[in-house]
Amino acid sequence: MKLSDMLSGAQIVSVSGDFETEVGSITYDSRKAGKGSLFICIKGLASDGHDYAKSAYDSGCRAFLAERELELEDACVAVVEDSRREMARAADNFYGNPSKRLDLVGVTGTNGKTTTTYLIKSALDHLGRACGLIGTIRTYTGRVDAESERTTPESIELHSHFSDMLSCGIGSCAMEVSSHSLELHRVDFCDFKYSVFTNLTQDHLDFHPDLESYMKAKEKLFYMTSKANIINIDDKHGKALYERLKALETPCVSYGIKEEADVSAKDISMDASGTSYTMVTPDFECNIEVAIPGEFTVYNTLAAASVLYLMGIGGADISSAMNSCSGVPGRFESIAGKNGVTVIVDYAHTPDALENILKTARGIAKGRVITVFGCGGDRDKTKRPIMGEISQRLSDFSVITSDNPRTEEPQMIIEDIVAGLDAQKGAFTVVVDRKEAIGTAIKMAGPHDIVIVAGKGHEDYQIIGKQKIHFDDKEVARAYLEEGK
The missing domain is CATH 3.40.1190.10 (Mur-like, catalytic domain)
Known part of the structure; x- marks a missing residue:
C-alpha cells in the first residue's frame, strides 16, 4: 500500500520525501521496523518514540509518521499534530477497514x-x-x-x-x-x-x-x-x-x-x-x-x-x-474445600466491585465471610480507605495484604487501607505477604464459612517493584484447602 493511501484523510502538517512510497507493514515498535515499514513515533508515558526513529531508520525503515520533523536522509516523514490518532487511521486503512x-x-x-x-x-x-x-x-x-x-x-x-x-x-x-x-x-x-x-x-x-x-x-x-x-x-x-x-x-x-x-x-x-x-x-x-x-x-x-x-x-x-453460559475466569470463581470451607476468587479491585461481591457472599453464606484483599501500588490512592471500610462493614473478618504493590512500599499501601477501618471494631489483621494472608484466612475458616480473595482474579502474577513474578490466588487457595482437608 502506498503511504499516501494509508494516510488518506489524515490531518497532515507537512510531508518531506516520497509520499507515494510503498509500505508493507506498520509499527510503533522500532525493534519491529525494517525495510518497507511505516514507523510511527508515539509519545508514551515513559518514553518517546521519536527518540527511536534513528534505530528504525538504521534497520531499513524509510517511512515515518511523527509529530515533529526528523533529520533522516532519503526517508519520507509525514508530520501530524497527533500521531496516536493518525496511527489509528493508518491502521484502519492498512487493514482495509x-x-x-x-x-x-x-x-x-x-x-x-x-x-x-x-x-x-x-x-x-x-x-x-x-x-x-x-x-x-x-x-x-x-x-x-x-x-x-x-x-x-x-x-x-x-x-x-x-x-x-x-x-x-x-x-x-x-x-x-x-x-x-x-x-x-x-x-x-x-x-x-x-x-x-x-x-x-x-x-x-x-x-x-x-x-x-x-x-x-x-x-x-x-x-x-x-x-x-x-x-x-x-x-x-x-x-x-x-x-x-x-x-x-x-x-x-x-x-x-x-x-x-x-x-x-x-x-x-x-x-x-x-x-x-x-x-x-x-x-x-x-x-x-x-x-x-x-x-x-x-x-x-x-x-x-x-x-x-x-x-x-x-x-x-x-x-x-x-x-448455556458458564462462569468467567477469576470472576466470583468458587473453590470448595473438603472441610466445608469455600474460597471465592474475584477480580474486584474497586470499592463498588468489592461491595457487590461481599453483599452477594453475605446473601449465600451459611457461616462467616472472611475477606482477603489489598490495593495496587502506583494506582488511585483515594479508593484504599474506602475499600477498607467496605471490607470491615460487610465481612466478619478482614485480612489486609498486598496486591501488585509495584514501586510502592506494601506497608504504606496497607496503612492507607487501614485508615478506613475502625480500630475499635477490630475484626481485622494485617499480613503483608499475600500467600501467608490467604493461608491465614483459610486456616481460621470453619465449615460453611466463605473466604473471599479479592483483587487479582484471573491474574497469575504479582508485580513487586518492576518485577513480575508468578503468583496465582487460586493455586495458593487450593494448596491451603488441601492441607486442611
Missing part, C-alpha cells in the same frame, strides 16, 4: 466489562455465530487465542485482530473498551455497531483528574456507535448518559431492574447455585438462568442479552444461549 464488516460490540464501564463480553461471545458461539473477543483476560481472533497484555490493545493490534477475525470467518466481536483506550485514541476509527455502558464508580483516578473526566472519556464510545447504544439506567451516571444520548440518531436502549427501562428483569431469584429471572423486552419475555449468584449477575446477563435482542435474536434463542 475491517471493523466495518464486523458486528463489533463495545462494552465500557468500571465493573462488568469482562463478564459481559464473555457472555456475549459465549452466547453467539452457542447460536453458531462465531464471535471474537478482546479484553482484560483473553484475546480470541480465530488465529490468536492468548492472554491479553492490556484491556484494550493499541490501534495497530486492534485492526490486525479484526482483520484476522474476518479471514477466519468470524462475523462478530465482543470488546472491552477502557477509558484509557478512548482517551489515547486506540479505538478511533473502530466501527462499533453496538455499545454498552455497565456502570461508573471510582477507579483510575491516577490517570483521570477526577470522576467527571473519567466519565467523559467513557462517553466518547457512544458517539462512535452506529446501530444501538445500550445503557444501564439504574446507574446514576448511566441515567444521565441515557438522557444525553437520546438526542442522537443512533437508537438508545435502556436496561435495568429498578428504574423503568426498555429491557428489564422481573421475578429475580438468587441463591448459592446461581441466578434466574424473566427478561422483559418490548417484543417478548424469556427466561434467563445462569450458574453465577449475585445481583451483579443480573446486570451483566441483562446487558449481554440486550445486545442479542438488538441483533434480532428471538426469545427462545436468547434463553438457550444465555442459559
